[in-house]
Amino acid sequence: MRFGVACLASISLGLISCPASAIYADEAFHVDFHHVLLGHPQPRNTFLHRPSASSKASLLYTLSDRSVIGAINSKDGSVVWRQQLNSSNGLLKALDGDSILVSAVNGAVQAWDAAEGRLLWDWSISEPIKALEVVKSHDLGRTVLVVTKEERSTKAVVRMLAGDSGAVVWEYEDESGDEPLSLTSTEAGLFYISIHSGLLQASKIKVTPLEPSTGRALSCIILNADKDLIDHNLIIPPSLSSAYPLLLWSDRTRRSLRINLLGSSHVITARLASEQAKHIDNIRVHTTSRIGNTVNVLIECQSGDFHWSEAYQLEVPFEILKKTYQLPALQGPAAYSVAVHSGIAYYIRNTEQDVTLFSSLSDRTVGRWPLQSKDHDHLIKSEGIRCAISEVVVRGASTFAVRSAILLTSGDWKLIHNGEESWFRPESLSGVVAAAWADTDGPQSLADELAAESHGNIATAYVHRLKRHANDLRHFPQWATSLPQRIINNLQGHEHRTQHLDSTRDGFGFRKIVVGATDSGRLFALQAGVQGRIIWNIQASKVEPGQQWPVRTIEINHDIAQVHILRGEFMRVNISQGSVISHRSRFEEQSYKTIVGLLDSAGSSVSVGINSDGTVEIPEPMSPKPKTIIVTQDEKMTVRGWTMGVSKAALAWTFSLQPDEKVVSLASRPSKDPVASIGKALGDRNVLYKFLSPNLLIIGTVAVDTSMASFYVLDSVSGQLVHTQTHPNVDATQPISSVVSENWFAYSVFSELAETDDTSPSVMRGYQIVVSELFESSLPNDRGVRGSAVNSSSLRPVGVDGDGRSASPYVVSQTYLVPAAISFMAVTSTLQGITPRSLLCIVPSLNSVIAIPRAFTDPRRPVGRDAIAAEAEEGLFRHNAILEYNPKWALNHVREVLGIQQVITSQSLLESTSLIFAFGTLDMFGTRVAPIGGFDMLGKGFNKIQLVGTVAALAIGTGILAPLVRRKQTDTRWNGT
Secondary structure: OHHHHHHHHHHHHHHHHOOOOOOOOOOOOOOOEEEOOOOOEEEEEEEEEOOOOOOOOOEEEEEEOOOEEEEEEOOOOOEEEEEEOOOOOEEEEOOOOOOEEEEEEOOEEEEEEOOOOOEEEEEEOOOOEEEEEEEEEOOOEEEEEEEEEOOOOOOEEEEEEEOOOOOEEEEEEEOOOOEEEEEEEEOOEEEEEEEEOOOOOOEEEEEEEEOOOOOOEOOOEEOOOOOOOEOHHHEOOOOOOOOOOOEEEEOOOOOEEEEEOOOOOOEEEEEOOOOOOOOOOEEEEEEOOOEOOEEEEEEEEEEOOEEEEEEEEEEOOOOEEEEEEEEEEEEOOEEEEEEEEOOEEEEEEEEOOEEEEEEOOOOOEEEEEEOEOOOHHHOEOOOOEEEEEEEEEEOOOOOEEEEEEEEEOOOOEEEEEOOEEEEEEOHHHOOEEEEEEEOOOOHHHHHHHHHHHHOOOHHHHHHHHHHHHHHHHHHHHHHHHHHHHHHHHHHHOOOOOOOOOOOOOOOOOOOOEEEEEEOOOEEEEEEHHHOOEEEEEEEOOOOOOOOOOOEEEEEEEOOEEEEEEHHHOEEEEEOOOOEEEEEEOOOOOOOOOEEEEEEOOOOOEEEEEEOOOOOEEOOOOOOOOOOOEEEEEOOOOEEEEEEEOOOOEEEEEEEEOOOOEEEEEEEEOOOOOOOOOOEEEOOOOOEEEEOOOOOEEEEEEEEOOOOEEEEEEEEOOOOOEEEEEEEOOEOOOOOOEEEEEOOEEEEEEEEOOOOOOOOOOOOOOEEEEEEEEEEOOOOOOOOHHHOOOOOOOOOOOOOEOOOOOEOOOEEEEEEEEEOOOOOEEEEOOOOOOOOOOOEEEEEHHHOEEEEEOHHHHOOOOOOOOOOOHHHHHHOOOOOOOEOOOOHHHEOOOOOOOOOEEEEEEEEOOOOOOEEEEEEEOOOEEEEEEOOOOOOOOOOOOOOHHHHHHHHHHHHHHHHHHHHHHHHHHHHHHHHHO
16 A cells, blocks of 8 residues: 555656646647638638739638638648638638738738738728728739628718728718618729618619729619519629629529629620429629630529539620630539630539630530549548639640549538649538547447446357457457557557458557537537547538527447437437437427436437426436436526436435526546546555545526635535635636536636635636545545445435534535636546546647646645645645646647547556547547556557567577587586586
8 A cells, every 4th residue: 555655756856847848849739630710611701812923823801600711722622721711701812912911800901811810900990891902003013902881871871091000091982771782893993782672672782983092982873774684693703713894684584694793774685594494593703814814704604503604705895795615514513613714714524523714715625534533431431512612723735633622512611623622621520519438339438348248148258249249259360460560659659540440459449439410400420549530521401591400419339329408309320330220300399498418227319398487398208317416507506316216207406596696617637537546645655545436517697786616516416515616806707617527626717816826826816726636534544424334325415413523525625727718618538547547638729639738737735834744645736826827738739629628538558548539610630648648558768679689589598508518517417528
């Protein structure tokens, strides 16, 4: 016993004396993975752009639906830079070859360096921005035009901002009450376009030319003189590849397309082919830049599952539109785009079968490349083409290089180069709302198999084992073929990375699977040990635009993922194959506030309904496992505990809050939270016994009137109040998070006033972490009122025993001032719970996930003095009220993880190591953490070649010397006789 305590003490001292490190530099980018995502690219805000006039290569720029501006390297699909904005409902513009991008989101206009993503200047206003344009002239240089208008106001304001500073150059006020549509600039001038709505007539389009230097309105042009019925939905916005600004709209039948050159009142009509389909669902128009006096126009039409296109040439000075040719209708999804090279316009058609290149000169096919998209292990499926952006490079008389960046309907992004897929970005995986670790065919499954064999007779157990071994033989070919590479990797100190979904040979438990769900209705699986490789990604549910898939939890039952969705919707998915096994639709009853997924006695998933008043109903034919506890909260902030029965739930306890209190955080002990020891060994060889309860629940509340934060520790089975802590003057607008593990809990708040010890300042202002540890008694070797009792029950809470000792635990608490807010807390998890747990924190301001070692948050650290010898032997050291974030605690190393909201952990087969997966609205990040080092695994510095060489040399030496020794012994015996 003392030897073990001494060993642990020496390890703790070593940990304290050495700099704390969550991840080593040589492990970063090897043991972790990071999916750097932007979100679904918005077609109107996505384009190819050269970051400078001298740059030969273009970058892909986008403003996504996740409020992220990003630049993508078109060669490999990597993110060059990205910036998080406040809203995704915005605009993004740039001039070709210009070094800046301009974004407009809500009422903020920001200019960004196109190459590096630095913010150059910003300008803001309280009114929302309706239109944005970047123009360049010889007199004024680069300028930015914006149109603002309040929702219920009749006045729209056009402003010109200086391109280098954002200062307002001039303003033009339109008090006609028209709805702003767009701003655009051509060689003919600057034009403000709006929708003019009449009381007794249809809407019309109004074009107002503005003087570029002063903003004065020069005239007013009312289009639609032939009294076409104009609807906002009939106005066709410019496509991704449009270079020349035209005003386009169609009639209600979508049989005719109206074209107007800005600055003219003349409207050109293009009659679309009527023999292709009975009706046209969608029209897209692609234009090239002006080539001489000609602008090439490609009109793309879609009707049901068919698509076709018509090519035109527009003579700008004469306003004459000529149809050059028409491409035949094809079935299936497609995307068209245009590109110009050496004064010739090219049209690119991307389908799911091929890439076809046409010229504006004739309808003859210039080039065609069969599509050779990667199958992504046959489990990631491209789900239709949404739109495309293309570049064409001519290399010789008949050699072309065509690159097309294709946006898929799933939200993913890929680049096709002459029919071959160069890269693929899984942007559909942004917006993860739930995730869970899965260990398919892992140690738990093996334990279940062994348990089944041990409970049967000898004959059935033997047959069962033969079947199990025969099933294991299916992995032998794969293992045999990978054996040489595994040997080479082991000798070189490299980690073997398999490309197959096989965790049965995962000796360390690192290649576990993460199953997740996104708010766009997708389910996916990642393999953590293979750089987060995507195993499968499917559209599990159809979600309407503007809506979110309300997934509550994901539970893993062997090879089945059970997805619980709001209002009783339930889905079972095969983890290995990525296929939906069963799907139960929502309950018909709409009175339920939410639905909670539970397990029945057989381990299958069932759902129970929670009403608005906090009561629980068990719909037929659901039958959850008896004596399961559910904690609910009603609209009056009353917390209740319910015990599940066969057909109804019984109220177990009630915990009422103050009328002005609202719940801001809730945390309970993890389902897998092993405890290695019931006591803490002290330096003087005594023991402090831990207050252990698997039912601990911490509720954080804030009183609105008094700004008082209260944290209540409850027993979720009996409802007994175990402990309470309060903090005055708490800022409820800042993040408040909490976590419970083993016999301690922690939470973070922003407190403007907090009393501390005598050695530190009496006032602490800022973000705080409060850590509290619960013991059965303040006296060593004393178990309090429990005494020598072997068992204890939460259903019979002990108040005061005969000796007058309270059953409340002895609580040691300490507060630390930290430099930044913490939005989420979790703890590491290991197989046996022997390794000290690290506190995992998400720090949004740093775009980081940090792991704070337990030694730094131990509330028993001595205050106001140095640790004595006995305390130092425990690993304790002097308390400091300020806890700085050590850069070595950052699990993401030098990466920036955006949008991370939650962290889930899992155990590996090594006691030293815990698996981490962080997810949220944007990025996904996974790694493994060894809080006190990998003491049960050889490090990369271990020279395996030297070891093998030494053993081989000893074997060879022994083989050579053994005959000589035997001969010498024989000669000695003969000579001796």
